[in-house]
Amino acid sequence: MAETQIEWTDATWNPVAGCTIVSAGCTNCYAMEMARRLQAMDVEKYKGLTRRSGKRTIWNGVVREDRNALDIPLRWKKPKKIFVNSMSDLFHERVSDAFILKVWNVMRATPHHHYQILTKRPDRMGSLVAKKISDVLPNVWLGTSIENSEVSDRANHLRTIPAAIRFISFEPLIGSVGAMDLTGIHWAIVGGESGRSARPVREVWIDEIFDQCSLQGAAFFFKQWGTWGKDNKRRSKKANGRVYRDQVWDQMPDARLTL
Ligand code: SF4
Known part of the structure; x- marks a missing residue:
């Protein structure tokens, strides 16, 4: 629920805290480590969400709905692109349908914002939207993460x-995603992993996505190389930068959205 460094959004809003690992893309989940740090800083909302496993911090399975966070976007008068739940997954099985509907009501009540919801559980997202949400909100973008072909x-x-x-x-991109049918998909974000345990990204995997976006008409946003550069050498994320094919790719799904 704050300004963010994430290149494709303006702010994060976290009505839920806590999660569990679902696939290989979660292994170095940034939110797990951040939850540990916030707990150490005595932030109540993030207490008791993680445990130690060897030298690592992992989620312990507690998922917390934060009713107090629900009205935050109502207080933001200036239009923003808002990433919903950077510290969890809104469609985690332990988040109740009733709470997700409350989140939807906030999005409905704030049409001046655009909401970006990213889940690794699109099956639940689909069934809940089909069963309980009758309208398509023009300000809500729905997304899923795909880190390799196993979850395509x-x-x-x-x-x-x-x-x-x-x-x-497509972040963290840790393997080839193979042939992707992008029918009905408007936007692709691509990025390599960053951090101490980052797994390498390969340019050929990015090329594969770039070419398929070009052919199938999806906007392409290259977020970062991450810890491993184009030359497969390890450097800081900042040093590796965001240039791919000699330019920065900041395409958005609709050119009219200039928030
Ligand atoms: S689904 Fe997202 S928040 Fe949950 S463990 Fe995986 S990467 Fe982390």
């Missing part, structure tokens, strides 16, 4: 969900 089926769930914008985050 998430795109098939996503494309069936009615939404103003559907997007895929």
Whole structure:
């Protein structure tokens, strides 16, 4: 619920805290480590969400709905692109349908913002939207994360969900995603992993996504190389930068959205 360094959004809003690992893309989950740090700083909302496992911090399975966070976007008068739940997954099985509907009501009540919801559980997102949400909000973008070909089926769930914008985050890209059907997908974000335990990204995997976006008409946003550069050498994320094919790719799904 704050300004953010994430290149494709303006602010984060976290009505839920806590999660559990679902696939290989979660292994170095930034939110797990951040939750540990926030607990150490005595932030109540993030207490008791993680445990130590060897030298690592991992989620302990507690997922917390934060009713007090629900009205935060109502207080933001200036329009923003808002990433919903950078510290969790809104469609985690322990988040109640009733609470998700409350989040939807906030988004409905604040049409001056654009909301970006990213999940690794698009099957639940699809069934909940189908059963309990009758309208397509023009300010809500629905997305899923795909880190390699093992989870590329998430795109098939996503494309069936009615939404103003559907997007895929290919980050952290840790393997080839192979042939992707991008029918009904408006936007792709691509990025390598960063941090101490980052797994390398390969340029050929990025090329594969770039070419498929070009052919199938999806906007392409290159977020970062991460810890491993184009030359497969390890450096800081900042040093590796955001240049791919000699330019920065900041395409958004609709050119009219200039928030
Ligand atoms: S789904 Fe997202 S928040 Fe949850 S463990 Fe995986 S990366 Fe972290």
